[in-house]
Amino acid sequence: MIKNTPEFITEFCPEEFSLTPVLGGLSNYNYRLEFQRDGVDYCYFVRQLSAAYSTMDNNVAHEFSAQAQAASIDLAPKIIVEHKQGMICDWIAGQHWGPSAQCRDENIEKVAQLVATLHQQPLPNHHLDMTERLQHYYQTVDGEFKTEQLEQQLAFVINLIQQHLPRNRLVFCHHDMNPLNFIEGAQTKLYLLDWEFAAAGHGDFDIATLFQTFAWQAEQQALFLKYYNQYYNKHHPTEQFLTQIPTQVTPAQIDRMAVVVEMMTLLWCIVMYQQDKETTYLTLWQQSERAIADKISRLISENLAN
Structure with a gap:
Protein backbone atom coordinates (compact mmCIF):
# COMPACT_ATOMS: atom_id res chain seq x y z
CA MET A 1 0.00 0.00 0.00
CA TRP A 91 -4.28 -4.22 -17.23
CA ILE A 92 -2.49 -5.52 -20.31
CA ALA A 93 -0.93 -8.87 -19.43
CA GLY A 94 2.16 -9.01 -21.59
CA GLN A 95 5.76 -7.99 -21.90
CA HIS A 96 7.99 -5.21 -23.16
CA TRP A 97 10.50 -6.20 -25.81
CA GLY A 98 14.15 -6.44 -24.92
CA PRO A 99 16.91 -5.10 -27.21
CA SER A 100 17.05 -8.29 -29.27
CA ALA A 101 13.29 -8.51 -29.85
CA GLN A 102 13.14 -4.81 -30.76
CA CYS A 103 15.37 -5.46 -33.77
CA ARG A 104 13.56 -8.48 -35.21
CA ASP A 105 12.20 -7.83 -38.69
CA GLU A 106 8.70 -9.05 -37.80
CA ASN A 107 8.54 -6.77 -34.75
CA ILE A 108 9.76 -3.75 -36.70
CA GLU A 109 6.91 -4.42 -39.11
CA LYS A 110 4.43 -4.62 -36.21
CA VAL A 111 5.62 -1.28 -34.84
CA ALA A 112 5.43 0.30 -38.30
CA GLN A 113 1.88 -0.96 -38.78
CA LEU A 114 0.80 0.36 -35.37
CA VAL A 115 2.34 3.79 -35.98
CA ALA A 116 0.86 4.01 -39.49
CA THR A 117 -2.55 3.02 -38.10
CA LEU A 118 -2.38 5.70 -35.42
CA HIS A 119 -1.28 8.32 -37.92
CA GLN A 120 -4.30 7.54 -40.10
CA GLN A 121 -6.86 8.27 -37.37
CA PRO A 122 -8.93 11.47 -37.13
CA LEU A 123 -6.99 14.29 -35.53
CA PRO A 124 -7.49 14.97 -31.80
CA ASN A 125 -8.98 18.36 -31.01
CA HIS A 126 -5.78 19.53 -29.35
CA HIS A 127 -2.53 20.23 -31.19
CA LEU A 128 1.06 20.08 -30.01
CA ASP A 129 2.91 23.00 -31.55
CA MET A 130 6.59 22.01 -31.36
CA THR A 131 7.85 25.58 -31.31
CA GLU A 132 5.49 26.60 -28.52
CA ARG A 133 6.33 23.52 -26.47
CA LEU A 134 10.09 24.11 -26.83
CA GLN A 135 9.69 27.75 -25.84
CA HIS A 136 7.54 26.75 -22.85
CA TYR A 137 10.22 24.35 -21.63
CA TYR A 138 12.95 26.94 -22.17
CA GLN A 139 11.03 29.57 -20.23
CA THR A 140 10.69 27.06 -17.37
CA VAL A 141 14.46 26.47 -17.27
CA ASP A 142 16.21 28.25 -14.38
CA GLY A 143 18.48 31.12 -15.35
CA GLU A 144 21.59 29.33 -14.11
CA PHE A 145 21.09 26.64 -16.76
CA LYS A 146 20.42 28.98 -19.70
CA THR A 147 23.74 29.01 -21.50
CA GLU A 148 24.57 30.83 -24.72
CA GLN A 149 25.00 27.45 -26.41
CA LEU A 150 21.55 26.28 -25.31
CA GLU A 151 19.97 29.49 -26.62
CA GLN A 152 21.73 29.12 -29.98
CA GLN A 153 20.68 25.48 -30.27
CA LEU A 154 17.07 26.39 -29.53
CA ALA A 155 17.11 29.13 -32.20
CA PHE A 156 18.59 26.65 -34.71
CA VAL A 157 15.89 24.06 -33.98
CA ILE A 158 13.03 26.56 -34.17
CA ASN A 159 14.29 27.70 -37.57
CA LEU A 160 14.47 24.06 -38.61
CA ILE A 161 10.83 23.55 -37.62
CA GLN A 162 9.62 26.66 -39.38
CA GLN A 163 11.64 26.36 -42.59
CA HIS A 164 12.81 22.81 -43.25
CA LEU A 165 10.16 20.24 -42.27
CA PRO A 166 7.49 18.74 -44.59
CA ARG A 167 4.13 20.52 -44.28
CA ASN A 168 1.86 17.56 -45.08
CA ARG A 169 2.49 15.49 -41.95
CA LEU A 170 -0.17 16.65 -39.46
CA VAL A 171 -1.47 13.41 -37.92
CA PHE A 172 -2.57 11.83 -34.64
CA CYS A 173 0.75 11.58 -32.76
CA HIS A 174 1.73 9.82 -29.54
CA HIS A 175 4.87 11.96 -29.06
CA ASP A 176 6.58 9.55 -26.64
CA MET A 177 7.28 6.35 -28.55
CA ASN A 178 9.92 4.47 -26.56
CA PRO A 179 10.25 0.73 -25.84
CA LEU A 180 8.70 0.98 -22.37
CA ASN A 181 5.53 2.42 -23.89
CA PHE A 182 5.02 -0.60 -26.14
CA ILE A 183 3.72 -3.85 -24.69
CA GLU A 184 2.96 -7.11 -26.47
CA GLY A 185 -0.16 -8.74 -25.07
CA ALA A 186 -2.08 -11.92 -25.81
CA GLN A 187 -1.85 -13.33 -29.35
CA THR A 188 1.19 -11.05 -29.86
CA LYS A 189 -1.11 -8.00 -30.02
CA LEU A 190 0.90 -4.79 -29.69
CA TYR A 191 -0.39 -1.91 -27.54
CA LEU A 192 0.87 1.61 -26.89
CA LEU A 193 0.87 3.06 -23.36
CA ASP A 194 1.24 6.49 -21.73
CA TRP A 195 -0.68 9.06 -23.78
CA GLU A 196 0.10 12.24 -21.83
CA PHE A 197 1.83 13.95 -24.78
CA ALA A 198 -0.57 12.67 -27.45
CA ALA A 199 -2.05 15.30 -29.77
CA ALA A 200 -2.33 16.31 -33.38
CA GLY A 201 1.25 16.82 -34.45
CA HIS A 202 3.97 16.20 -37.00
CA GLY A 203 4.13 12.49 -37.79
CA ASP A 204 7.90 12.54 -38.26
CA PHE A 205 8.26 13.32 -34.55
CA ASP A 206 6.95 9.85 -33.63
CA ILE A 207 9.28 8.16 -36.11
CA ALA A 208 12.36 10.11 -35.05
CA THR A 209 11.57 9.29 -31.42
CA LEU A 210 11.34 5.61 -32.31
CA PHE A 211 14.68 5.68 -34.09
CA GLN A 212 16.30 7.38 -31.10
CA THR A 213 14.85 5.26 -28.30
CA PHE A 214 14.95 1.86 -30.02
CA ALA A 215 18.55 2.56 -31.07
CA TRP A 216 17.94 1.03 -34.49
CA GLN A 217 20.79 0.98 -36.96
CA ALA A 218 20.37 2.22 -40.53
CA GLU A 219 19.21 -1.21 -41.71
CA GLN A 220 16.40 -1.39 -39.15
CA GLN A 221 15.40 2.23 -39.80
CA ALA A 222 15.16 1.58 -43.53
CA LEU A 223 13.01 -1.49 -42.90
CA PHE A 224 10.68 0.49 -40.63
CA LEU A 225 10.26 3.23 -43.26
CA LYS A 226 9.57 0.64 -45.93
CA TYR A 227 6.73 -0.87 -43.88
CA TYR A 228 5.47 2.48 -42.59
CA ASN A 229 5.19 3.96 -46.07
CA GLN A 230 3.50 0.81 -47.29
CA TYR A 231 0.86 0.71 -44.54
CA TYR A 232 0.30 4.46 -44.34
CA ASN A 233 -0.25 4.96 -48.06
CA LYS A 234 -2.29 1.79 -48.53
CA HIS A 235 -4.84 2.51 -45.83
CA HIS A 236 -4.95 6.31 -45.53
CA PRO A 237 -8.66 7.08 -45.02
CA THR A 238 -9.14 10.67 -46.10
CA GLU A 239 -10.74 11.66 -49.41
CA GLN A 240 -8.28 14.51 -49.66
CA PHE A 241 -5.43 12.00 -49.77
CA LEU A 242 -6.82 10.50 -52.97
CA THR A 243 -5.97 13.69 -54.84
CA GLN A 244 -2.45 13.98 -53.39
CA ILE A 245 0.87 12.38 -54.15
CA PRO A 246 1.35 9.51 -51.64
CA THR A 247 3.50 10.40 -48.66
CA GLN A 248 6.94 8.79 -48.72
CA VAL A 249 8.80 9.49 -45.50
CA THR A 250 12.54 9.66 -46.20
CA PRO A 251 15.60 9.14 -43.97
CA ALA A 252 16.68 12.74 -44.61
CA GLN A 253 13.50 14.25 -43.18
CA ILE A 254 13.73 11.98 -40.12
CA ASP A 255 17.33 13.15 -39.60
CA ARG A 256 16.03 16.72 -39.46
CA MET A 257 13.27 15.82 -37.04
CA ALA A 258 15.76 13.91 -34.87
CA VAL A 259 17.30 17.26 -33.95
CA VAL A 260 13.89 18.58 -32.86
CA VAL A 261 13.25 15.47 -30.76
CA GLU A 262 16.68 15.77 -29.13
CA MET A 263 16.07 19.43 -28.31
CA MET A 264 12.74 18.55 -26.75
CA THR A 265 14.42 15.78 -24.76
CA LEU A 266 17.22 18.04 -23.57
CA LEU A 267 14.94 20.79 -22.30
CA TRP A 268 12.59 18.25 -20.69
CA CYS A 269 15.51 16.69 -18.82
CA ILE A 270 16.72 20.07 -17.57
CA VAL A 271 13.27 21.04 -16.30
CA MET A 272 12.77 17.67 -14.61
CA TYR A 273 16.22 17.78 -12.98
CA GLN A 274 15.82 21.26 -11.56
CA GLN A 275 12.61 20.22 -9.82
CA ASP A 276 14.05 17.49 -7.61
CA LYS A 277 17.78 17.15 -8.51
CA GLU A 278 17.27 13.47 -9.37
CA THR A 279 20.51 12.07 -10.81
CA THR A 280 18.62 10.07 -13.46
CA TYR A 281 17.56 13.32 -15.11
CA LEU A 282 21.07 14.75 -14.82
CA THR A 283 22.51 11.73 -16.63
CA LEU A 284 19.87 11.98 -19.37
CA TRP A 285 20.53 15.72 -19.61
CA GLN A 286 24.26 15.15 -20.14
CA GLN A 287 23.63 12.46 -22.75
CA SER A 288 21.16 14.65 -24.62
CA GLU A 289 23.49 17.66 -24.45
CA ARG A 290 26.16 15.69 -26.30
CA ALA A 291 23.64 14.22 -28.75
CA ILE A 292 22.08 17.55 -29.77
CA ALA A 293 25.52 19.03 -30.56
CA ASP A 294 26.43 15.98 -32.65
CA LYS A 295 23.13 15.99 -34.54
CA ILE A 296 23.24 19.70 -35.36
CA SER A 297 26.83 19.32 -36.54
CA ARG A 298 25.82 16.41 -38.77
CA LEU A 299 22.90 18.34 -40.29
CA ILE A 300 25.15 21.26 -41.11
CA SER A 301 27.91 19.08 -42.55
CA GLU A 302 25.45 17.13 -44.72
CA ASN A 303 23.66 20.30 -45.79
CA LEU A 304 20.31 18.97 -44.50
CA ALA A 305 19.36 22.22 -42.77
CA ASN A 306 19.22 24.23 -45.98
Whole structure:
Protein backbone atom coordinates (compact mmCIF):
# COMPACT_ATOMS: atom_id res chain seq x y z
CA MET A 1 0.00 0.00 0.00
CA ILE A 2 1.29 3.47 -0.84
CA LYS A 3 1.11 6.33 1.63
CA ASN A 4 -1.90 8.59 1.24
CA THR A 5 -3.61 6.46 -1.38
CA PRO A 6 -5.39 8.79 -3.82
CA GLU A 7 -9.14 9.13 -3.37
CA PHE A 8 -9.95 7.95 -6.89
CA ILE A 9 -8.36 4.58 -6.09
CA THR A 10 -10.06 4.01 -2.73
CA GLU A 11 -13.44 4.98 -4.17
CA PHE A 12 -13.06 2.43 -6.97
CA CYS A 13 -11.86 -0.48 -4.82
CA PRO A 14 -13.42 -2.64 -2.13
CA GLU A 15 -11.97 -2.38 1.37
CA GLU A 16 -9.16 -4.87 0.68
CA PHE A 17 -6.87 -4.23 -2.29
CA SER A 18 -3.18 -4.12 -3.15
CA LEU A 19 -1.04 -1.64 -5.08
CA THR A 20 2.29 -2.82 -6.46
CA PRO A 21 4.66 -0.28 -8.06
CA VAL A 22 5.29 -0.78 -11.77
CA LEU A 23 8.74 0.27 -12.86
CA GLY A 24 9.45 2.23 -16.00
CA GLY A 25 7.80 5.66 -15.78
CA LEU A 26 9.99 8.69 -15.16
CA SER A 27 7.50 11.48 -14.57
CA ASN A 28 4.48 9.77 -12.95
CA TYR A 29 3.71 6.91 -10.55
CA ASN A 30 2.46 3.61 -11.95
CA TYR A 31 0.92 0.69 -10.05
CA ARG A 32 -0.67 -2.70 -10.51
CA LEU A 33 -4.01 -2.68 -8.67
CA GLU A 34 -5.47 -6.01 -7.55
CA PHE A 35 -8.50 -7.00 -5.52
CA GLN A 36 -11.18 -9.65 -5.29
CA ARG A 37 -14.91 -9.01 -5.50
CA ASP A 38 -17.63 -11.67 -5.30
CA GLY A 39 -15.02 -14.36 -5.69
CA VAL A 40 -13.59 -12.85 -8.90
CA ASP A 41 -9.99 -11.57 -9.17
CA TYR A 42 -9.54 -8.14 -10.75
CA CYS A 43 -6.36 -6.49 -11.99
CA TYR A 44 -5.93 -2.93 -13.30
CA PHE A 45 -3.23 -0.44 -14.18
CA VAL A 46 -3.13 2.79 -12.15
CA ARG A 47 -1.30 5.97 -13.08
CA GLN A 48 -1.04 8.66 -10.46
CA LEU A 49 -0.02 12.04 -11.84
CA SER A 50 3.03 13.71 -10.31
CA ALA A 51 3.43 17.35 -9.37
CA ALA A 52 5.49 17.85 -12.55
CA TYR A 53 2.60 16.84 -14.81
CA SER A 54 1.08 20.29 -15.30
CA THR A 55 4.49 21.98 -15.21
CA MET A 56 5.33 20.17 -18.42
CA ASP A 57 2.30 21.84 -20.09
CA ASN A 58 0.21 18.64 -20.04
CA ASN A 59 -3.58 18.52 -19.82
CA VAL A 60 -5.30 15.53 -18.23
CA ALA A 61 -8.51 15.96 -20.23
CA HIS A 62 -6.51 15.92 -23.47
CA GLU A 63 -4.68 12.77 -22.37
CA PHE A 64 -7.91 10.96 -21.50
CA SER A 65 -9.45 11.94 -24.82
CA ALA A 66 -6.45 10.77 -26.84
CA GLN A 67 -6.15 7.45 -25.03
CA ALA A 68 -9.89 6.80 -25.32
CA GLN A 69 -9.71 7.40 -29.06
CA ALA A 70 -6.74 5.03 -29.37
CA ALA A 71 -8.46 2.44 -27.18
CA SER A 72 -11.52 2.54 -29.44
CA ILE A 73 -9.40 1.00 -32.22
CA ASP A 74 -7.58 -1.34 -29.82
CA LEU A 75 -4.23 0.46 -29.81
CA ALA A 76 -4.33 1.37 -26.11
CA PRO A 77 -5.78 0.08 -22.82
CA LYS A 78 -9.37 1.08 -22.08
CA ILE A 79 -9.74 3.74 -19.39
CA ILE A 80 -11.98 2.65 -16.50
CA VAL A 81 -11.69 5.69 -14.21
CA GLU A 82 -10.76 9.25 -15.16
CA HIS A 83 -9.76 11.65 -12.37
CA LYS A 84 -7.73 14.82 -12.03
CA GLN A 85 -5.26 12.86 -9.88
CA GLY A 86 -4.79 10.06 -12.39
CA MET A 87 -6.51 7.15 -14.10
CA ILE A 88 -7.35 3.47 -13.81
CA CYS A 89 -7.08 1.38 -16.99
CA ASP A 90 -7.36 -2.20 -18.11
CA TRP A 91 -4.28 -4.22 -17.23
CA ILE A 92 -2.49 -5.52 -20.31
CA ALA A 93 -0.93 -8.87 -19.43
CA GLY A 94 2.16 -9.01 -21.59
CA GLN A 95 5.76 -7.99 -21.90
CA HIS A 96 7.99 -5.21 -23.16
CA TRP A 97 10.50 -6.20 -25.81
CA GLY A 98 14.15 -6.44 -24.92
CA PRO A 99 16.91 -5.10 -27.21
CA SER A 100 17.05 -8.29 -29.27
CA ALA A 101 13.29 -8.51 -29.85
CA GLN A 102 13.14 -4.81 -30.76
CA CYS A 103 15.37 -5.46 -33.77
CA ARG A 104 13.56 -8.48 -35.21
CA ASP A 105 12.20 -7.83 -38.69
CA GLU A 106 8.70 -9.05 -37.80
CA ASN A 107 8.54 -6.77 -34.75
CA ILE A 108 9.76 -3.75 -36.70
CA GLU A 109 6.91 -4.42 -39.11
CA LYS A 110 4.43 -4.62 -36.21
CA VAL A 111 5.62 -1.28 -34.84
CA ALA A 112 5.43 0.30 -38.30
CA GLN A 113 1.88 -0.96 -38.78
CA LEU A 114 0.80 0.36 -35.37
CA VAL A 115 2.34 3.79 -35.98
CA ALA A 116 0.86 4.01 -39.49
CA THR A 117 -2.55 3.02 -38.10
CA LEU A 118 -2.38 5.70 -35.42
CA HIS A 119 -1.28 8.32 -37.92
CA GLN A 120 -4.30 7.54 -40.10
CA GLN A 121 -6.86 8.27 -37.37
CA PRO A 122 -8.93 11.47 -37.13
CA LEU A 123 -6.99 14.29 -35.53
CA PRO A 124 -7.49 14.97 -31.80
CA ASN A 125 -8.98 18.36 -31.01
CA HIS A 126 -5.78 19.53 -29.35
CA HIS A 127 -2.53 20.23 -31.19
CA LEU A 128 1.06 20.08 -30.01
CA ASP A 129 2.91 23.00 -31.55
CA MET A 130 6.59 22.01 -31.36
CA THR A 131 7.85 25.58 -31.31
CA GLU A 132 5.49 26.60 -28.52
CA ARG A 133 6.33 23.52 -26.47
CA LEU A 134 10.09 24.11 -26.83
CA GLN A 135 9.69 27.75 -25.84
CA HIS A 136 7.54 26.75 -22.85
CA TYR A 137 10.22 24.35 -21.63
CA TYR A 138 12.95 26.94 -22.17
CA GLN A 139 11.03 29.57 -20.23
CA THR A 140 10.69 27.06 -17.37
CA VAL A 141 14.46 26.47 -17.27
CA ASP A 142 16.21 28.25 -14.38
CA GLY A 143 18.48 31.12 -15.35
CA GLU A 144 21.59 29.33 -14.11
CA PHE A 145 21.09 26.64 -16.76
CA LYS A 146 20.42 28.98 -19.70
CA THR A 147 23.74 29.01 -21.50
CA GLU A 148 24.57 30.83 -24.72
CA GLN A 149 25.00 27.45 -26.41
CA LEU A 150 21.55 26.28 -25.31
CA GLU A 151 19.97 29.49 -26.62
CA GLN A 152 21.73 29.12 -29.98
CA GLN A 153 20.68 25.48 -30.27
CA LEU A 154 17.07 26.39 -29.53
CA ALA A 155 17.11 29.13 -32.20
CA PHE A 156 18.59 26.65 -34.71
CA VAL A 157 15.89 24.06 -33.98
CA ILE A 158 13.03 26.56 -34.17
CA ASN A 159 14.29 27.70 -37.57
CA LEU A 160 14.47 24.06 -38.61
CA ILE A 161 10.83 23.55 -37.62
CA GLN A 162 9.62 26.66 -39.38
CA GLN A 163 11.64 26.36 -42.59
CA HIS A 164 12.81 22.81 -43.25
CA LEU A 165 10.16 20.24 -42.27
CA PRO A 166 7.49 18.74 -44.59
CA ARG A 167 4.13 20.52 -44.28
CA ASN A 168 1.86 17.56 -45.08
CA ARG A 169 2.49 15.49 -41.95
CA LEU A 170 -0.17 16.65 -39.46
CA VAL A 171 -1.47 13.41 -37.92
CA PHE A 172 -2.57 11.83 -34.64
CA CYS A 173 0.75 11.58 -32.76
CA HIS A 174 1.73 9.82 -29.54
CA HIS A 175 4.87 11.96 -29.06
CA ASP A 176 6.58 9.55 -26.64
CA MET A 177 7.28 6.35 -28.55
CA ASN A 178 9.92 4.47 -26.56
CA PRO A 179 10.25 0.73 -25.84
CA LEU A 180 8.70 0.98 -22.37
CA ASN A 181 5.53 2.42 -23.89
CA PHE A 182 5.02 -0.60 -26.14
CA ILE A 183 3.72 -3.85 -24.69
CA GLU A 184 2.96 -7.11 -26.47
CA GLY A 185 -0.16 -8.74 -25.07
CA ALA A 186 -2.08 -11.92 -25.81
CA GLN A 187 -1.85 -13.33 -29.35
CA THR A 188 1.19 -11.05 -29.86
CA LYS A 189 -1.11 -8.00 -30.02
CA LEU A 190 0.90 -4.79 -29.69
CA TYR A 191 -0.39 -1.91 -27.54
CA LEU A 192 0.87 1.61 -26.89
CA LEU A 193 0.87 3.06 -23.36
CA ASP A 194 1.24 6.49 -21.73
CA TRP A 195 -0.68 9.06 -23.78
CA GLU A 196 0.10 12.24 -21.83
CA PHE A 197 1.83 13.95 -24.78
CA ALA A 198 -0.57 12.67 -27.45
CA ALA A 199 -2.05 15.30 -29.77
CA ALA A 200 -2.33 16.31 -33.38
CA GLY A 201 1.25 16.82 -34.45
CA HIS A 202 3.97 16.20 -37.00
CA GLY A 203 4.13 12.49 -37.79
CA ASP A 204 7.90 12.54 -38.26
CA PHE A 205 8.26 13.32 -34.55
CA ASP A 206 6.95 9.85 -33.63
CA ILE A 207 9.28 8.16 -36.11
CA ALA A 208 12.36 10.11 -35.05
CA THR A 209 11.57 9.29 -31.42
CA LEU A 210 11.34 5.61 -32.31
CA PHE A 211 14.68 5.68 -34.09
CA GLN A 212 16.30 7.38 -31.10
CA THR A 213 14.85 5.26 -28.30
CA PHE A 214 14.95 1.86 -30.02
CA ALA A 215 18.55 2.56 -31.07
CA TRP A 216 17.94 1.03 -34.49
CA GLN A 217 20.79 0.98 -36.96
CA ALA A 218 20.37 2.22 -40.53
CA GLU A 219 19.21 -1.21 -41.71
CA GLN A 220 16.40 -1.39 -39.15
CA GLN A 221 15.40 2.23 -39.80
CA ALA A 222 15.16 1.58 -43.53
CA LEU A 223 13.01 -1.49 -42.90
CA PHE A 224 10.68 0.49 -40.63
CA LEU A 225 10.26 3.23 -43.26
CA LYS A 226 9.57 0.64 -45.93
CA TYR A 227 6.73 -0.87 -43.88
CA TYR A 228 5.47 2.48 -42.59
CA ASN A 229 5.19 3.96 -46.07
CA GLN A 230 3.50 0.81 -47.29
CA TYR A 231 0.86 0.71 -44.54
CA TYR A 232 0.30 4.46 -44.34
CA ASN A 233 -0.25 4.96 -48.06
CA LYS A 234 -2.29 1.79 -48.53
CA HIS A 235 -4.84 2.51 -45.83
CA HIS A 236 -4.95 6.31 -45.53
CA PRO A 237 -8.66 7.08 -45.02
CA THR A 238 -9.14 10.67 -46.10
CA GLU A 239 -10.74 11.66 -49.41
CA GLN A 240 -8.28 14.51 -49.66
CA PHE A 241 -5.43 12.00 -49.77
CA LEU A 242 -6.82 10.50 -52.97
CA THR A 243 -5.97 13.69 -54.84
CA GLN A 244 -2.45 13.98 -53.39
CA ILE A 245 0.87 12.38 -54.15
CA PRO A 246 1.35 9.51 -51.64
CA THR A 247 3.50 10.40 -48.66
CA GLN A 248 6.94 8.79 -48.72
CA VAL A 249 8.80 9.49 -45.50
CA THR A 250 12.54 9.66 -46.20
CA PRO A 251 15.60 9.14 -43.97
CA ALA A 252 16.68 12.74 -44.61
CA GLN A 253 13.50 14.25 -43.18
CA ILE A 254 13.73 11.98 -40.12
CA ASP A 255 17.33 13.15 -39.60
CA ARG A 256 16.03 16.72 -39.46
CA MET A 257 13.27 15.82 -37.04
CA ALA A 258 15.76 13.91 -34.87
CA VAL A 259 17.30 17.26 -33.95
CA VAL A 260 13.89 18.58 -32.86
CA VAL A 261 13.25 15.47 -30.76
CA GLU A 262 16.68 15.77 -29.13
CA MET A 263 16.07 19.43 -28.31
CA MET A 264 12.74 18.55 -26.75
CA THR A 265 14.42 15.78 -24.76
CA LEU A 266 17.22 18.04 -23.57
CA LEU A 267 14.94 20.79 -22.30
CA TRP A 268 12.59 18.25 -20.69
CA CYS A 269 15.51 16.69 -18.82
CA ILE A 270 16.72 20.07 -17.57
CA VAL A 271 13.27 21.04 -16.30
CA MET A 272 12.77 17.67 -14.61
CA TYR A 273 16.22 17.78 -12.98
CA GLN A 274 15.82 21.26 -11.56
CA GLN A 275 12.61 20.22 -9.82
CA ASP A 276 14.05 17.49 -7.61
CA LYS A 277 17.78 17.15 -8.51
CA GLU A 278 17.27 13.47 -9.37
CA THR A 279 20.51 12.07 -10.81
CA THR A 280 18.62 10.07 -13.46
CA TYR A 281 17.56 13.32 -15.11
CA LEU A 282 21.07 14.75 -14.82
CA THR A 283 22.51 11.73 -16.63
CA LEU A 284 19.87 11.98 -19.37
CA TRP A 285 20.53 15.72 -19.61
CA GLN A 286 24.26 15.15 -20.14
CA GLN A 287 23.63 12.46 -22.75
CA SER A 288 21.16 14.65 -24.62
CA GLU A 289 23.49 17.66 -24.45
CA ARG A 290 26.16 15.69 -26.30
CA ALA A 291 23.64 14.22 -28.75
CA ILE A 292 22.08 17.55 -29.77
CA ALA A 293 25.52 19.03 -30.56
CA ASP A 294 26.43 15.98 -32.65
CA LYS A 295 23.13 15.99 -34.54
CA ILE A 296 23.24 19.70 -35.36
CA SER A 297 26.83 19.32 -36.54
CA ARG A 298 25.82 16.41 -38.77
CA LEU A 299 22.90 18.34 -40.29
CA ILE A 300 25.15 21.26 -41.11
CA SER A 301 27.91 19.08 -42.55
CA GLU A 302 25.45 17.13 -44.72
CA ASN A 303 23.66 20.30 -45.79
CA LEU A 304 20.31 18.97 -44.50
CA ALA A 305 19.36 22.22 -42.77
CA ASN A 306 19.22 24.23 -45.98
